[in-house]
Amino acid sequence: MNYSFNENVEKLVAYTPGFQPDDPAAIKINTNENPYPPSPKVFEALAGLTGDALRKYPPIFWDDFRKVAGEVHDVSPDHIVCGNGADELLAMLIRCCCNRRRPMAYPVPTYTLYPTLGDIQDCPVIEVPWGPGCQLPKELATTHAKLTFLCNPNAPTGTIIPVDAVGELAGRLDGVLAVDEAYVDFAEDNCLRLLKEHDNLIILRTMSKGYSLAGMRFGYAIGSKPIVDALLKVKDSYNVNVAAQVAAKAALADRDYFQANVQKIKQQRNRVAVALQSLGFDLAESHTNFLLAKITKPTAKDVYDQLIERNIFVRYFSQKELNDKLRISIGSVEQNDALLAALNDILK
Numbered sequence: 001m002n003y004s005f006n007e008n009v010e011k012l013v014a015y016t017p018g019f020q021p022d023d024p025a026a027i028k029i030n031t032n033e034n035p036y037p038p039s040p041k042v043f044e045a046l047a048g049l050t051g052d053a054l055r056k057y058p059p060i061f062w063d064d065f066r067k068v069a070g071e072v073h074d075v076s077p078d079h080i081v082c083g084n085g086a087d088e089l090l091a092m093l094i095r096c097c098c099n100r101r102r103p104m105a106y107p108v109p110t111y112t113l114y115p116t117l118g119d120i121q122d123c124p125v126i127e128v129p130w131g132p133g134c135q136l137p138k139e140l141a142t143t144h145a146k147l148t149f150l151c152n153p154n155a156p157t158g159t160i161i162p163v164d165a166v167g168e169l170a171g172r173l174d175g176v177l178a179v180d181e182a183y184v185d186f187a188e189d190n191c192l193r194l195l196k197e198h199d200n201l202i203i204l205r206t207m208s209k210g211y212s213l214a215g216m217r218f219g220y221a222i223g224s225k226p227i228v229d230a231l232l233k234v235k236d237s238y239n240v241n242v243a244a245q246v247a248a249k250a251a252l253a254d255r256d257y258f259q260a261n262v263q264k265i266k267q268q269r270n271r272v273a274v275a276l277q278s279l280g281f282d283l284a285e286s287h288t289n290f291l292l293a294k295i296t297k298p299t300a301k302d303v304y305d306q307l308i309e310r311n312i313f314v315r316y317f318s319q320k321e322l323n324d325k326l327r328i329s330i331g332s333v334e335q336n337d338a339l340l341a342a343l344n345d346i347l348k
C-alpha cells in the first residue's frame with residue numbers, strides 16, 4: 001500500500017450502530033426507532049412529489065420545513081438549520097467550533113457517537129462522569145471546551161437534567177452549549193425557552209424518534225443567529241434531499257398524529273417498566289422511548305444473547321459503566337408482549 005490516511009483516521013475506531021437484522025419477523029428494539037408508521041400526511045406529501053422536484057436540486061435552506069418549524073416552536077425560521085439527521089448537525093457543530101487545539105466536552109456515559117465525531121475531526125474530547133444519579137457534574141462548566149454536548153434526556157441512561165440547571169450551565173460556559181434533544185418528544189419539558197437568554201446555546205432535534213422518520217434522515221437545530229450562521233457556512237450545499245424535506249414538514253405539521261403516537265409509547269414505557277421491575281430488573285425513570293434495565297443474575301450479556309436466540313434484538317454496551325445493563329427501546333404492544341414473554345421464560 002503506497003498511500004496512507006490522516007493519522008486520526010488511521011487510529012479511528014468506527015462507530016458501531018445497533019445491529020440491523022435482515023429477518024422482517026425479528027423484534028428490533030435496539031436503536032430507539034418508533035414502532036409505529038409516520039403520519040398518513042407524510043405518505044400524501046411523498047406521493048405529491050413531481051418529476052420536476054426530483055430532477056432539480058432540493059431547496060438549499062429548507063424553506064417550507066423551516067416555516068412550519070418556526071410556527072410550531074414559536075421561533076424565527078432564520079434561527080433554524082436542518083441536517084441529514086441530527087447526526088449531521090453534530091458533525092457540523094464540531095466542524096464550526098473544534099480542532100486539534102479546541103476541545104469538546106460532554107458528560108459520560110452518553111451517546112457514543114460524540115467521541116467518534118470528535119476523533120474524525122481530530123478534536124480532543126474531555127469526558128466528565130455524571131454526578132450521582134446522573135446529575136449534572138459541576139466540572140462540566142469549567143473544562144474550557146469550545147463545544148459542550150449535553151444529551152438531554154440522556155442516552156443511554158434515559159435521565160433528564162432540569163431546564164433551570166441547563167440554563168445555569170449555559171451561563172457558566174465560555175463556549176457553545178449544544179443540547180441534544182433527540183429524545184425530548186418523550187419528556188415533559190424542553191430547553192427551547194432558554195434560547196431567549198443564552199446566545200451560546202443550540203438545541204438539536206430529530207425526526208427519527210417521535211415522528212417515525214428514522215429512515216428519511218432529517219434533523220434540525222434551533223439556536224442563536226451567530227451559531228446558525230456559522231453552521232450555514234460549513235454545510236454541504238444540498239445537505240437534505242427533497243423527499244426528506246417534504247416528509248419532515250408533513251410530519252411536523254401533523255401535531256395530532258404526533259401527540260397520539262408519543263402518548264402510545266409513553267403508556268407502553270410505563271407498562272414495560274413495571275413488568276421489568278417485577279422480573280427483577282433495576283431501572284432509573286426514563287424520559288425517553290427506551291429503558292436502561294440493570295440485571296446481574298444472569299448477566300446482562302447472557303440475557304442479551306438469549307434474547308437474540310429468540311429473534312429479539314436489544315442493545316448491549318460492553319463498556320464498564322453499562323455492561324450490567326440492557327437498553328431496550330419501547331416497541332409496539334405486540335413487540336413488548338413478545339419481549340416480556342421471552343424474559344419471563346429466560347428468567348424463570
Ligand SMILES: Cc1ncc(COP(=O)(O)O)c(C=O)c1O
Binds near residue numbers: 032085111206214
Ligand atoms: C442522542 C442522540 N442524538 C442524535 C441522534 C441522531 O438522530 P438522527 O437519526 O436524526 O441522526 C440519536 C440517534 O439515535 C441519538 O440517540
